[in-house]
Amino acid sequence: MKYNISESPLGELIIVSSVNGLCVVEFADDRQKLIQKLEKKFNSTFKENDYPIIKKCKTQLTEYFNGTRKEFDIPFDLCGSDFQKKVWNLLGDIPYGKTVSYLELSKKHGDPKAIRAIASANGDNPVAILIPCHRVIGSDGSLTGYAGGLARKQWLLEHEQNFSGHRQEKLF
Numbered sequence: 001m002k003y004n005i006s007e008s009p010l011g012e013l014i015i016v017s018s019v020n021g022l023c024v025v026e027f028a029d030d031r032q033k034l035i036q037k038l039e040k041k042f043n044s045t046f047k048e049n050d051y052p053i054i055k056k057c058k059t060q061l062t063e064y065f066n067g068t069r070k071e072f073d074i075p076f077d078l079c080g081s082d083f084q085k086k087v088w089n090l091l092g093d094i095p096y097g098k099t100v101s102y103l104e105l106s107k108k109h110g111d112p113k114a115i116r117a118i119a120s121a122n123g124d125n126p127v128a129i130l131i132p133c134h135r136v137i138g139s140d141g142s143l144t145g146y147a148g149g150l151a152r153k154q155w156l157l158e159h160e161q162n163f164s165g166h167r168q169e170k171l172f
Helices: 031-042 052-066 082-092 102-109 115-123 150-164
Strands: 002-006 013-017 022-027
Touching: 002 031, 002 052, 013 031, 013 052, 022 031, 022 052, 082 102, 082 115, 102 115
Parallel strands: none
Antiparallel strands: 002 013, 013 022
């Protein structure tokens, strides 16, 4: 496993990749603690490096933050259950600049009663921003949990609305 750090308007992001694809993009508020946690999770020692996948991710994140990229085309190598991976795929279908509620997401999954399981899988998303879990909000339009913090979630949603060409009603 290789990793590198990318600067963003929201702070440092750690980008972790295997040779097969992107594994993690996470806010690195405490870089050393996060690296230790990830090394334990993946049972691997991380080396700082710029795999081509990491370089591509850094470039695409820069374009995203500049407002010139709305979709990412980076291969993933995700660790998770089949259910989690299905939810993460559904997240990828949420259009740039739009939001959906947990209820809408559970309906798209095919089980409106699975809201809590959907929310849990959403919270376990290992790839911030590229798998847009920040686009999921409460049914009443309120901001709800985000691993990177609600201030970052709000910033990401407002950023996307500024560059999307359409404005939603005030959400929060």
